[in-house]
Amino acid sequence: xxxxxxxxxxxxxxxxxxxxxxxxxxxxxxxxxxxxxxxxxxxxxxxxxxxxxxxxxxxxxxxxxxxxxxxxxxxxxxxxxxxxxxxxxxxxxxxxxxxxxxxxxxxxxxxxxxxxxxxxxxxxxxxxxxxxxxxxxxxxxxxxxxxxxxxxxxxxxxxxxxxxxxxxxxxxxxxxxxxxxxxxxxxxxxxxxxxxxxxxxxxxxxxxxxxxxxxxxxxxxxxxxxxxxxxxxxxxxxxxxxxxxxxxxxxxxxxxxxx
Amino acid sequence: xxxxxxxxxxxxxxxxxxxxxxxxxxxxxxxxxxxxxxx
Numbered sequence: 001x002x003x004x005x006x007x008x009x010x011x012x013x014x015x016x017x018x019x020x021x022x023x024x025x026x027x028x029x030x031x032x033x034x035x036x037x038x039x040x041x042x043x044x045x046x047x048x049x050x051x052x053x054x055x056x057x058x059x060x061x062x063x064x065x066x067x068x069x070x071x072x073x074x075x076x077x078x079x080x081x082x083x084x085x086x087x088x089x090x091x092x093x094x095x096x097x098x099x100x101x102x103x104x105x106x107x108x109x110x111x112x113x114x115x116x117x118x119x120x121x122x123x124x125x126x127x128x129x130x131x132x133x134x135x136x137x138x139x140x141x142x143x144x145x146x147x148x149x150x151x152x153x154x155x156x157x158x159x160x161x162x163x164x165x166x167x168x169x170x171x172x173x174x175x176x177x178x179x180x181x182x183x184x185x186x187x188x189x190x191x192x193x194x195x196x197x198x199x200x201x202x203x204x205x206x207x208x209x210x211x212x213x214x215x216x217x218x219x220x221x222x223x224x225x226x227x228x229x230x231x232x233x234x235x236x237x238x239x240x241x242x243x244x245x246x247x248x249x250x251x252x253x254x255x256x257x258x259x
Numbered sequence: 260x261x262x263x264x265x266x267x268x269x270x271x272x273x274x275x276x277x278x279x280x281x282x283x284x285x286x287x288x289x290x291x292x293x294x295x296x297x298x
Contacts, residue, residue: 019294020296021293021294022293033286034287035287036285036286038288038289042292057295061295218289219288219291220290230288231286244281244282249282252287252289256289258287
């Protein structure tokens with residue numbers, strides 16, 4: 001599998017003291033009124049024992065939360081057959097979402113190994129949550145589009161909505177008219193916090209409404225932002241109460257099969 | 260007349276309050292990272 005040509009990464013590893021386990025997340029969720037939260041892990045390449053252990057840990061942590069959390073497991077596409085077997089194991093364990101992070105995991109979205117993993121996820125009913133911002137690959141949003149069109153069975157969530165490249169998301173308002181790319185969703189982590197109350201806000205909100213508010217989920221990107229900060233940012237975007245209901249709860253509940 | 264105006268004002272205030280109310284039900288955070296070790 002080819003790696004990104006740059007040595008630079010924007011890692012999802014926390015820079016803040018986020019603590020360990022679910023207790024710190026429960027505390028900040030309570031402050032923000034968050035009633036259910038994803039627990040995301042990210043796999044490293046060529047460390048399958050660690051990948052399996054980490055996935056087991058996130059499943060156990062979610063189960064111990066009695067419905068307060070749900071697990072988002074991970075594999076590294078470069079791990080090939082081992083990654084596919086782990087996806088099978090995750091699906092059998094009831095996991096609904098798999099996280100892939102092109103920056104932290106250092107892969108190119110156009111790599112055939114990524115396509116294979118995305119295809120396999122779709123066959124197993126697994127949604128793929130991608131980080132969707134790589135400033136040194138400005139065609140990345142186009143690469144996600146190719147994945148979405150070539151693997152229509154797989155539902156994709158593009159975290160951060162492409163961040164500063166969010167204008168590219170408007171293609172998801174147009175292509176569904178042609179029967180394509182109806183399998184793409186977005187979360188508003190990072191992007192809402194950065195653009196709320198900015199000159200860009202009206203265009204962001206217009207784009208979200210044009211694509212369809214039913215395709216957008218609330219996300220904090222903790223530990224980058226707290227749930228309280230992220231929630232206030234989404235509220236500041238000025239959506240109606242019904243639109244907020246969709247973003248804060250209903251869309252995720254329906255897409256992921258949560259209560 | 261005075262009563263009609265007051266009813267209209269009350270309706271407007273109620274509508275404004277509803278518009279500002281926003282959503283206050285359950286919230287799902289679909290993007291939060293958990294850490295288990297110091298790695």
